[in-house]
Amino acid sequence: MTSTQNSETTPAWCIYRGTGHPLDDIGLADLLPSAPPWRTFDGGPLPEVEVVPEDDGETDRRLGRKHRSALHVDPHEIEMVNAAIYLRRPLLVTGRPGSGKSSLAYRISRELRLGRVLRWPITSNTDLRSGLYDYDAIGRAQAAATGPAGAAPGGTEEELPIGDFLRLGMLGTAFLPRRLPRVLLIDELDKSDSDLPHDLLSLFEDGEFAIPELTRAARRAPEVEVFTADQDQRARIDGGRVRCAAFPIIVITSNGEREFPPAFLRRCLQYRTKTPSADQLAAMVTAHALDPDNEHRSRLIEEFVERSRAKGAPPADKLLDALYLATSGAYQEDGESWPRLVDALWQHLNSPGA
Incomplete structure (x- = not known):
């Protein structure tokens, strides 16, 4: 472990140190322990080249350009983040507005060099599908009718690549198969409809989801390239299913405005922020x-x-x-x-x- 990660106050088993200071010569792949057998996922295909999406400047805006001293880090924060990373479980962070809940996701991503944070902001109208993917069926039908390049005028939708009209959302992109996990921020889940925490259970447990529009077309197009939530990036999906290989590092924030179902809480680790000194x-x-x-x-x-x-x-x-x-x-x-x-x-x- 490099000198920038050494800390007298941080246990040796911890990968995340809480300062936001990026890993130096040792990468996360060398530090990350194997997943528990009950939290191991085998999604694919893995990309030939692992591209870490560049941060879009949001991290510096939220955290500033300088790093925290280890003296200013809550030891319990360090423990719970590392436990979530080791166990491949979401971390539910509760606290008052402005107490640094969302910033935690950016600090993790900066420190572990995991690139751009995938932030999924929650409102009362947010549903599971909006986080997973969006399919522009109307756009595809219109394109088929007007005859774009690669299809004859008045042709059928089947003549058009379905992947050109399907984009994964923040949630869906986080579960794409990769060697290293993405950092996913599910921001203010307590603002959601009562069904959303229940709807997330299978995804958190199984690490995969199906895209019905692709599964229906799997016989004709078993491999489809779709757009992702990262700008100008595409990903290959086989058989209409997305299954992770590295379970994402998920930070879920809540202002404590509602109670979550016991089944949801069982699948998460929980951490409550403190008032800053x-x-x-x-x-x-x-x-x-x-x-x-x-x-x-x-x-x-x-x-x-x-x-x-x-x-x-x-x-x-x-x-x-x-x-x-x-x-x-x-x-x-x-x-x-x-x-x-x-x-x-x-x-x-x-x-x-x-």
Whole structure:
């Protein structure tokens, strides 16, 4: 293990160290232990060349460009993330808004060099299929009628490659067979319809799903190339089924607004975030390179912590907002506008139902 991963506070068995500092000369393939026999998957075909999709800049936007010190990492976070990686189980992360739940997925991906995070944001209208794939049946019918290249005008849909009209979603892309796992963020699952957690059970247990449009055409087209959720990328699907080889690292976030079914919870490991300490907030500010020597930083962090104790913590990113304004010249020692501005940024988030 490289020196950048060594830590007196982190157990030796841990692959994920919690700092977000990328692995150096040792890759994840050399560190990742074999899956338990009951969580081993044999999906294929594996790509001839394992391409790690490049991060799209979202990781730096969420985490900043600098890495955390091991002193600012919750040991329980490290334990639960590594347990989820070892056991090939989803990790359900619960906590108040702004406590860093979603950022955990980006920290894992950056540290383990797994590329772009596949983020699946959940709303009340989200269903399982929307996460797995989208099939443009109307577009295919219209293309057949107008006679694109490769098909005669007035031809049939069967003359058109079905894969040109099918795109895997974030969830479906995460379960494509690969040698290394993808990081999948299922964001705010508690916003979903009550059926979605139940619908995810088979996927989490079996590591595979079928695409009916492809299984129906399997005799005619046993191998189909489809688009994925990664830009300009395609993947081959055999027999209309997608089955993973490396179970994805799944981070599921919840604001704690609802209870999940026992059957769903049995398939997940669970971790609850903690309110950031003053030292952790200072480290977050430093990671985003917000003038670490600015005279107002310590004062604002102290005020943020005190307000959190008295009224409940606002999302931590609101501290970044206030610091940015302060370092941009909005702060005035004797002015009345600054306290009013800070209240507008922080106080309303503590109201009931916010």
